Structure formats: C-alpha cells, structure tokens
Amino acid sequence: MLGTPFGGHPLTPLCHVAGGDWRSRKKKKKKKKRFSYKNVTAPPVGEHLQKLSFIRAEALLTDKRMKMGSANASSDLSSEVEVDAFRRLFPLRFHERHLLESIRPDARPLGKARDTTLALGAVASADGSALAKIGCTTMLAAIKMEIMTPTTESPDEGCIAIDFHMPPICSPIVRPGRPAEAAPVVSKHSGMINLKELSLVYGKAAWMAYLDIYCLDADGALFDAALLSAVAAFSHLQIPVVSLNDDGRIVENGGKLEKEPVNKEKRKLKLSRIPFSLTCILHKNYILADPTAEEESIMETLVTVVLDSSFQLVSLYKPGGPVLAYTSAVQVSLHLLSSYFDLASSSQTLCCMRPHQMYQIWFCISQM
C-alpha cells in the first residue's frame, strides 16, 4: 500500500506567478479565435469582399469597444470571429483604429505599463534567483557563484558573466538548436555592482558570478523583464561562506569550523545604482509604453530607456526602425538630440507610472 502520494500543494513563489488564472482564461479565448481564423483565410478573399468585411469589422470593432466596459462576455461569437479576422488581415489598421481612441487592444491606455510581479528565490539550486513577470512576459534569472583566479591587471576584482537564453518553450518562433533572433543583450550596467566586492584573496581568488537569464514566456518588452529579473536576482544573492584549504583551493565551509572563513562579512552585494528600464513603441505621433509581442511585430520602432534609482539616464537604445526615416537628414540631425531628450523625459514620466516595479526593487533592497 502507498501512503498519500502526490497530495498537498506547496505554494512556492514560482507557482504563484506561473499560473495566473485570468491569463489562461484570456488565452483560451484567443486560441478559439485563432482556430476559426485559420478557416477564414484559407480561400482567397476578393477585393470587394475584403472591403466589405473591413467596413463591417470596423463597425463591429466600435461595437466591441463599447461593450468592453460593460464586461459583456456572452457577445455574439460570429462578430468575435470577424473582429479577429480583421485583426489578422489588417493588423496595422486594427491597431491604428484603437490608437485613434487612445486605447490599446488589451484595454490599456497608451502610456500604461502592464502589471509587474517579482518573486525572489524561485530556484533553490542557485545562489540567487528571481522570477520577473511583466504582463505575460516571464523571465527567470539565477546566479551561480564560482571561484576564479583574478587577472593580473585587476587582482582585487571579481567578474560577472551574463548569458541570455531563449529556450524553445518561450515562443513559437524559437526552434531548438537555432539561436533566437530577438535575443536582447542585457548590457552590464557599470556602477550597480562594485567588482572589488567579489574579491576573496588578493591576486589569488575571486568570485565569478554566472548570471543566466531564461525567457520562459516571450510577450514583448523582453529587455525590461530581463533587467528587472537580473537586478532582483542580485538583490537575492547569498554568497556562500568559503574558506581556504591546504592546497590553496577555496572550498565551501560546510558547517565545520576548522578553517577561518575567508568571507565572513561579505555575504551580500551592495547594489548602489539600480537600473530599471522601459521600452516604448514610437508610431507616428503615438508613444506606446511596454508593448506586447503583437504590438512589437506590427509597429517596429522601439526605444528603450534605462534610468537608475536617482532618475539619471543610464542608457538609451533605439535599434533603427521606420520612424524618423522619412524626415530629411537636416531635420533629423537638428531634432534628433532634442527629440531624444523629449522622449527621455516623457518616458521618464512613464517610468514613474510603474510604481509596482520601483516599489518591489526598493522592497527587495530594504530586506537585505
């Protein structure tokens, strides 16, 4: 006879975040729609029919938007299908129609970021870990500490190695064995961590912090989520107590106090300037904060602003894109700087609109 196998529910932080129920509900709906859409597009649509469906869908869209407020879930299925067909056939027009009314398809205003949650210590096998979730975008960051011999140029400094992974589970466009196209390189923000803190024995041993960030679910604003999870993982990092053995190697001090630990006091890293970021889409005159994957694929101009906790600009990243492309070269050179400044300031106010994130980072630090 067995005891009570597979009972109970350990409510770990990972589970809490991993299975948001409102999300799965929304997903189910989307899935149903997607399926019916496939049937719709199979035959080629004549131009007349196309125009007609466009007008009808536009009317329905307005209708749907009005219904959205009253939470009328039992709306006609056929109209839902048509709106979805419109969304897929004319994605840009679908989104621009929303932008006209200053609303987005997921019922957010233009400048509003999605809900952000953070769970520390999601992985027990790492020295520090965190799970960050911005809307549906999920990032898992974990740090493993290893020992290295410091270089001769900087004998009193440790090292940080950052890797970003897009495993095939996170998105339908990533296949195993092939590198992900849109892997955001999480830049190493100088100033946040003092590498001298990672030193153990001058010139002999120092910490190498391997930070690995895994994207578990890709739904836009990957850089923001990756940075948030990385910072949170560093704030959760607990450096193991180690001592020097007779061979000159550093070993973990497993409770036996035969050797004096090398790092008795340095168990936590001091994070001085904490960076946080916001990605925005520029489309015509609109600025959309915290885009979803769908929005990112349709409107291509992205700007990422990274600020630190004292609201100083750390970095600004704009990887090309069609916006600004049709203004003449003179205008661009004249207005580039000022528009960047405008943008930075407007994004700064947008950053302020993410109190969740700011609060959570500060909360993590205050817990240290």
Place this chain on the structure above:
Amino acid sequence: MAGKSGATPTTYSPSPTTQNKKRPPIFNDVDWVRSDARGFHQCRPAFLRTGAVNAASGSAYAEFGNTKVIVSVFGPRESKKAMMYSDVGRLNCNVSYTTFATPVRGQGSDNKEFSSILHKALEGAIILDSFPKTTVDVFALVLESGGCDLPVVISCASLALADAGIMMYDLVASVSVSCLGKNLVIDPISEEERYQDGSVMISCMPSRNEVTQLTVTGEWSTPKIHEAMELCLDACSKLGKIMRSCLKEATSALQE
C-alpha cells in the same frame, strides 16, 4: 567588466559535491529515514498547473519537491520543408536543462537521451492520425533538477498536450522506483538516485491500464522487480487522477 582580458578565465565550484563518491552506509541498512522525511513508498507532493506559457498552444508547469519543470506544446503546425509527406502527424520532443538546474553549473544543452525517451513515452498515447502532414512540438525545460526529472517531464508533457487540445487516448503518468540495498524507494530525490543499485521507470495510461514506456536499469531480482512495478503502476494511477483533476480545475475556472 566580464571578459576584460578577452577569454573568460577557468573557474571551479567551491562546493565539494564531486569529491565524495562513496555511498553513505545508511543506505545499506534496512531501516533509515529519507532526507525529506517521507516513507519509502510515499511520493513527493505534486503540484501541477496548466497554462504556464501564454505564447504556446498548450503548456504545463510541474513541481515535485525540488524538481521544477515547464513544458510547452506548439502546433499542430507545418512540418519542416525537408520532411517527407506523411499521412500521420509527427511528434517532435526536446528536453533541455537550465545551466543552474544541477548543483554544479552545466552547459544548458539539450538532453538527447531524455528527448528520445520522452518521444517514445508519448507517441503511443497521441492519436497521430488526427493531424496528418503536420508536426506537434513538445519542448521541456528543467528549471531545477531534484531527482526523478524524466518521469516529471513525461507527466507534465502529457498534461501540456491535453491543454493544447491534442487528441490522446489517455493521459500519460510516469513514476520511477529506485532500489537501494534491501529497500525500494518510490519517487527518489537526486541523492537517492546517485547511490541507487537499480531503477525502474514506468510511463502508463492509467485508465486504459496500458504501459507506453518501461525502462529497467541495474541489478534486480524477480520478486523485487514485481514489487517495484506494482508500486509504479499504483502510483501512476494516483498521479493520473491528480492530473485529471488539474485539467478539470482549469476548465471550470475557464467557464466561470
């Protein structure tokens, strides 16, 4: 910062996990207490949840003690161009580990052996005729390895397939039993797996009472293997019930 001198320097882990290969004498005794205070024939509490990854057509998250796994299912979608025409659907499985899943930092590469066993465990349960010419991709990522990784991946994958609406004859539940000295230990943790004399893993469809995949390794006597298989099948049927109730919960939440 990193890579100031170009190449990354060689590093080593300070934890002495690789040194003590010797098996602790405790496992040879008839009576000992498992490190998580479970009985020998008691499984770890199972936590299962569907809909963990929004971008996938179906997904599930499983947590059995310290073993944490996410499985995403994509498709049925177009097969690769190089593939031959096929009347029945294809199943493509991939299992990988994160670099921080194991106590010693790994490479995070694909696990070919686990991928093929996962494929074999699932293909018997899926009605492949229901999606001709297309491929269903099952991708698993082990976030943390705490023992019994493969059985958890298999159970979690069948749940994700159900979440994606792929037609199956039944859910596949998988459980393994380790033989440690004179004792049979169900659902072993990493430490117990490391010192085991033998292990048996059964993947089965509980309500049809059919085994899709069976792996036996190590030294077994006939009565022992009988007992171990009985234990596995019994635990599989109980795990199957939990998986079923997880799916029911998800759909009832959907209807509300």
